[in-house]
Amino acid sequence: MSATNAFPQISARRRRTDKVMRASLFAATMIALIPLILIIYYLIHKGLSAWTQSGFFTTDPTGSFFGSPGGIRSAILGSLEIVALATLISIPTGIGVALYLTEYGKQSWFANTVRYFVDVMTGVPSIMMGLFIYIVLVIGRVGGSGFAAWKGSVALWLLMLPIVIRSSEVVLLLVPSSLREAALALGAPRWRVVFRVVLPTAASGLVTGSLLAIARGMGETAPLLFTVSTAFTLTFSLNQQMNTMPFLIYTDITSPRAEIQTIAWGTALTLVVIVLILNLLARFIASRSRMA
Amino acid sequence: MEASATTVTGDRSVLERSPVGRLPDRVLKWGLSGLAALILILIVYFFIRLVGQSGHVFSTYGLNFVFGNDWDVSHNIFHGGALLFGTIVTSIIALIIGVPVAVASAVFINELCPRRMRGPLSILVDLLAAVPSVVYGLWGVFVLAPKLLPAEKWFASTFSFIPWIGGGIPQLYNYFIAGLILAIMILPIVSAISREVIATVPAEHKEAALALGATRWEMIRMAVLPYSRPGITGGAMLGMGRAIGETIAVVLVIGSASKIGSHLFSQGYTLAAVIANEFGEATGIHTSALFAAGLVLFVLTLIVNMIARWFISRGSHGTRGTGATGMTIASGPASET
Numbered sequence: 297m298s299a300t301n302a303f304p305q306i307s308a309r310r311r312r313t314d315k316v317m318r319a320s321l322f323a324a325t326m327i328a329l330i331p332l333i334l335i336i337y338y339l340i341h342k343g344l345s346a347w348t349q350s351g352f353f354t355t356d357p358t359g360s361f362f363g364s365p366g367g368i369r370s371a372i373l374g375s376l377e378i379v380a381l382a383t384l385i386s387i388p389t390g391i392g393v394a395l396y397l398t399e400y401g402k403q404s405w406f407a408n409t410v411r412y413f414v415d416v417m418t419g420v421p422s423i424m425m426g427l428f429i430y431i432v433l434v435i436g437r438v439g440g441s442g443f444a445a446w447k448g449s450v451a452l453w454l455l456m457l458p459i460v461i462r463s464s465e466v467v468l469l470l471v472p473s474s475l476r477e478a479a480l481a482l483g484a485p486r487w488r489v490v491f492r493v494v495l496p497t498a499a500s501g502l503v504t505g506s507l508l509a510i511a512r513g514m515g516e517t518a519p520l521l522f523t524v525s526t527a528f529t530l531t532f533s534l535n536q537q538m539n540t541m542p543f544l545i546y547t548d549i550t551s552p553r554a555e556i557q558t559i560a561w562g563t564a565l566t567l568v569v570i571v572l573i574l575n576l577l578a579r580f581i582a583s584r585s586r587m588a
Numbered sequence: 589m590e591a592s593a594t595t596v597t598g599d600r601s602v603l604e605r606s607p608v609g610r611l612p613d614r615v616l617k618w619g620l621s622g623l624a625a626l627i628l629i630l631i632v633y634f635f636i637r638l639v640g641q642s643g644h645v646f647s648t649y650g651l652n653f654v655f656g657n658d659w660d661v662s663h664n665i666f667h668g669g670a671l672l673f674g675t676i677v678t679s680i681i682a683l684i685i686g687v688p689v690a691v692a693s694a695v696f697i698n699e700l701c702p703r704r705m706r707g708p709l710s711i712l713v714d715l716l717a718a719v720p721s722v723v724y725g726l727w728g729v730f731v732l733a734p735k736l737l738p739a740e741k742w743f744a745s746t747f748s749f750i751p752w753i754g755g756g757i758p759q760l761y762n763y764f765i766a767g768l769i770l771a772i773m774i775l776p777i778v779s780a781i782s783r784e785v786i787a788t789v790p791a792e793h794k795e796a797a798l799a800l801g802a803t804r805w806e807m808i809r810m811a812v813l814p815y816s817r818p819g820i821t822g823g824a825m826l827g828m829g830r831a832i833g834e835t836i837a838v839v840l841v842i843g844s845a846s847k848i849g850s851h852l853f854s855q856g857y858t859l860a861a862v863i864a865n866e867f868g869e870a871t872g873i874h875t876s877a878l879f880a881a882g883l884v885l886f887v888l889t890l891i892v893n894m895i896a897r898w899f900i901s902r903g904s905h906g907t908r909g910t911g912a913t914g915m916t917i918a919s920g921p922a923s924e925t
Contacts, residue, residue: 324692419893421833515720
């Protein structure tokens, strides 16, 4: 007769299960956030004390077990150099392959084969990229040196390439084909359509994908292990071994000396700040372009 | 003749571009095709070189290299069983811990939490993917491993009746710590793919469940999860692929033992870790053995990724071939908002 009869009440047991499950789903989400909070806390807690040491950003690591451990200048500059070179190669080649896939290859068997191989590349562990470059470039002492910074860039290129290709392909596909058709109908040749219509329309998406690829490349250690190796002093020659932030952290962790471990935390904080800025920048550009 | 000469040069109509004018088009087309072909050639070339480099070890040890249980560098014995075992065990631990948390958080973010909180929560979970693996290693070595050791000791002695899980004396670096770090590292990718898959569940299915009187949880259990199961499975497999190949974070907390560990909290080794750890001082057949470990790792990740892709393509219900999921797979969850 009353409304409760028309809609029979949910039994207490079912209501309890609902509540318990909802609470546990919420709890799982909180658990997922705990590691992030802990990592950020320890990074700031231990890293800031390294940042405040004099000369942390302006001197090079000494590499000596006694005395001052030095700063991390050569590691920061080395990372930037190697990643900059990797970016210079991977962005044009990555966007180029993506252009081939969306503008020329489309759904042909060759384009699908390329897509498949790019997918395979995304699944290849990053240490394998280092091994490949070791086999091809380091063993043969290509360029007259064994380990060299530019070989690390090539390894990072292999790592960043599939990221750039996949993200670029997604945004290039979003460019409306009516835009391409309009340009072609006005008599523009294909290459002009690509450079004046397709690429500018997709620009912000391409930048987002590239920034994410750069952020990925910046934090990778494994591809550098057997390609760049490491050095303590500052060098700008890409044909020599070079210091990098991830490698410096990796070697400093194993040091028994507390001062050097502190350097590792300080370097990690620096690295994470740079990577986070790149990530947030990518996100910002992506969200702004979506509004437009 | 004269009239046609104004409109036609040679045998080409006025609407056609001159050969010179068409040149940039050809250059672009063949240049880009060549670039794409170059990638295929590179991958095949690398694979052949890798097989070539590891041939020495496979001809010496045969399949014992993969399954034998002794990795003794000083005696030149290279049986990678312990490595394969460690790789699989740590990634399974990562799945057992990471996937339930990742899927639950994805369900919560998509179905339960207030709409306003959806974006920020997704971003926070995704940020875990932005942390470099060496930083996870650093944190694992100085924070996680020492802080969890007492808990592991308690666990091992309390549950000593469970074979392999309990009983032994926990060491500072062990399978469990490595698996736990891996669980944290695969959490964002599994969560991001699950979120995307769950978002494709048709609203009609959910509304139908609610209209039939289901509670929220019953709606999730009966409408959301069955529909998105293949996609979530694919995401988990993809996470496993990442876990198998993860190197730097694992090498720091796995303990580098050359034999299969006797319990969950004993030191172990993984394929990726052995390469990172021993490559520097390897010579001769040792180098070849490390390349062979790389080959096994490569094949293992290929298989896992293929299975993952198969599940994801089945789970996307044919609507989104190279859509957002493809982007997430490629660039990690950070690309997804």
